[in-house]
Amino acid sequence: MKTYLIPVSGDPLPYPGGVLPAEGDHVEMDRFWRRRLRDGSVVTGRPRRDSVPRQAEPSSPAEAVKAASPRRKSGETND
Template structure:
């Protein structure tokens, strides 16, 4: 499971002996991590965060004029 420390808290990984990074880390499910979740020391982030956002540009209209093809793109955000 992927866990992140709650804001303002530090939690030491009992296996590695290091602090759980602020950006979170994948840890093995155990009673230790279940207690940290229950006590509010960490939050379950469910998925590994992506390194970079994916481009949302898409082709919305294509026209053909003789030998030329023109495409317009919509670069608005997809929410």
């Protein structure tokens, strides 16, 4: 189960295999992270809205149709 964790110190938190950024990240809950929660090194939270990537809105109906259409590899036909 993945959970969004944030370091309490406000600084990046090294862990085996990577670094938890200061703004937090989704991590797979395991013994390491359960210990960090228990000892108060991290807290659960939610990602900031402005940090979640959003898809650009199509500027015209034609672009919306084009974006929704499946992409074909070059050389494919509608046979």
